[in-house]
Every structure is written in C-alpha cells, then in structure tokens.
Amino acid sequence: MLDAPNRDRNAERREATRREIVEAAWAIARESGLAELTLRDVAARVGMRAPSLYSHFASKNAIYDAMFGQAWSEYESSVLALEGALPQHPRAAAKQYGRHFFDFAVDDLPRHQLMNQRVIPGFEPSPESYAPAVRVLERAAANVRELGVTSEDDFAILIALIGGLINQHHANDPGGDRYAGLLDRAIDMWADAVGLPAEDPAPPSRKSAP
C-alpha cells in the first residue's frame, strides 16, 4: 500500500499526462482537422508509442470524449463569467448572450465541430462529458425565460437561428465577418417576434446596420 502523499502524487502525475495527451490532440486537430487525428500522431507528440495511450484512455473516442467535456466545461465557465456583466436591457442582453456563443463557435472550428456537430463517425459523448452541455443549455433557457420569453418553442427557434448562422459562417465565410454582422439583425428579428421591447426609441430596424 502507498501512503496518501504518494497516492496523491501519482494521481497528479496521471492527470497531468492525460491533460498533456488531450492538449496534443487539440493541437493536431487545429493543424490538420478534427477527423485527421490519429493515435500514432498524438502519441508521437507526447513522446510515446500509440499503444501507450491505452494506459490513459480506453480508446480513441475516449480522447474525443475528454476533449468534448473540456470544451463544454470551458464554455460553461466563460458563460458564468459573462452573466455577471450582462446589460439589463433584455434585448441587449440577448444579443450579447448570443454573440458570446457565436464567437466561441466561430473562434475554433474543430472545437465547434466536436461540441455541436457529429463529424466523428462513431463518437458519442459520455453522460459525464455531456453534463456541462446540458447545464449550459438549461441555463440559457432559464435566462431567456427571465427575459420574459415563456415559450420553449421560441427558445428553440433562437437556438436554431444562431446555430444556423454559425454553420453558414463556417461553410461560406470562414475567417470572415459577414455572418457576425448578421447576428444582431437576426436576434432583433427574433426579439421583435417574441415581444421584447426595442433597445432605443427608434422603431425596429428593417434593414441591416446603416
């Protein structure tokens, strides 16, 4: 038996190695694409042979799973930080909230693909890794409810709208800012429909920003 300090040190070291592997996986995904990730490449980057990774992860998908959980946890943290500094005007708050998600998804393509799409053929996130994702979604729903939008359908439409703009960005204008510029207009459109008050005395805009 090991005494407690040794057990802690070993556990720490194990966790550090896992983090190192996940970090290497992210680096390769950003350089070559999420699906191009191979165990041999990941192993080489941390100074191992491919089979050695199985001492730390049960499978390749388990690495994807750790990446998935990490990404959603980071987004959850960023959202919690954001919520402390939201404008009190409902429409402005909705815009900032939506832009936060949009920016996060647009900032890192492989991360967005892993978090929000199903581009890895066999991969499905574990319940533990999925947990922060459902927390974020439930929290967003609650926040929208607090703005006075009681319909779950209207919330679903907002999610679809922002998600659709993100997809269009990555498909048609990656690295550009065309769809970022459409985001406010799109959320205004939604806010008008669900009855959120206008941001300023002027009537809701019919065109994009002048």
Add this chain to the structure above:
Amino acid sequence: MLDAPNRDRNAERREATRREIVEAAWAIARESGLAELTLRDVAARVGMRAPSLYSHFASKNAIYDAMFGQAWSEYESSVLALEGALPQHPRAAAKQYGRHFFDFAVDDLPRHQLMNQRVIPGFEPSPESYAPAVRVLERAAANVRELGVTSEDDFAILIALIGGLINQHHANDPGGDRYAGLLDRAIDMWADAVGLPAEDPAPPSRKSAP
C-alpha cells in the same frame, strides 16, 4: 474501331453499372450511415470485388461525388416542379418553399449530411456536382427577391434559419415533428421582419399556431 451503335451500347452499359454502384452506396448509407460506407461493402452489393470499382470511379470520394450530384439534381427537379404550383401570396409562397427544403432535408439523413454538411473527412464536391446546388441557391435567392426582399443579408438569414431548424431536428428530434411545427412560426418571424404582408386580416401571430 467500333461502329456507333456498339459504342452507344457500351456507354449505356457503363452508365448503368455506375448507377447501380451509386444506388448500392445509397442503400448502405441509409442502413449503416454515410461514413460507414466501405468499398468492399459497395462492391459486394453489386457482385464485384472492391478493386473493380476503380474501373468505374476514380476513388471512394468519386462515388460520394456522384451521390452528391445526384441528390442535388433530384432536389433541383423537385423545386422546379414545386414552382409551378406556388401560392401567389408572398408569405404563403415563402412558407411552402421553405417547407419543401425542410422536408427534403429531414426525409433522408445521409442525403442531407452529404448535401449540406461536411461529415466525410476528405470529401469536397467537384464543380460539376456542385453546379446544381449553386443553381438551386441562386434560384431561391431570385425567388425571394421576387417576393420583394431585396437584401442579400435577409436571404442569408432565412437560409440560416431553415438550416438551423433542420440541424436541430436531426440532433434533438429525429423522426419527430417538433421542428416541422416550428417552421411556419420561424418563417413568419422572418417575414414580419422583412416586411412581407400578413397572410390574413389578423395581425402576425405572437405564439405558435393556436
């Protein structure tokens, strides 16, 4: 040299074999998933060995490319047929047009993944296969312009909105009809924002269909 009739017969036979291969690929994609397609399985289904497929397609991605082109061509035909029977009211026409695309995308998951998403790691459609897709999009843009919507940005938002609902359907309610029910509400939302006249004397709905 062959005389013309023989050349035609051979070309016909070649084309028939290609169609047979593509059809087998669709069948496997529907049964096992688009990404799970293997050359050995496709070949077995048409009574061949895998390498023989290379007599008809230059690569596995060339088969995906043929499927891509076929899917978009079929959609283009279905849209042309639809346009003969659109209601003359702008908002009703927009709804029917949008629902047509939504239904087509929801009806066949692997087809939608191939047409509108990038789920096959190395695959990019050839210009020839992509041509019907751009024709469909340009035609849709022209139709929306004819409804009186002159802003390209508003058209882009409509596309993102419908595409987002399709993605949400496949992710959260495959086989269900929740997002199909949200479609009219979403398009109404967009139609209100771009200034399309209401469908009936009643004011634009605030809630989903009563």
Add this chain to the structure above:
DNA sequence: GTCTATACACCGATAGAC
C-alpha cells in the same frame, strides 16, 4: 502502473495477370 513490441483486422488504393 507505464510503456514497448508485436500482431490483428480492416481500410483505400495500386499492380499486373487473365
């Protein structure tokens, strides 16, 4: 426990006989 060496089954793709 951690890592390596080896091996297996499967993949897309190619070469060459028929």
Add this chain to the structure above:
DNA sequence: GTCTATCGGTGTATAGAC
C-alpha cells in the same frame, strides 16, 4: 473489366519488459 495479391496506414488488443 474483373480478378488476385499486395501495399501502407488505421484503431485496437495483448504479452511482457521495467
């Protein structure tokens, strides 16, 4: 055109060194 044989590459399993 279709075949067999084979290549390099993949994820993964396992035996065994340390």
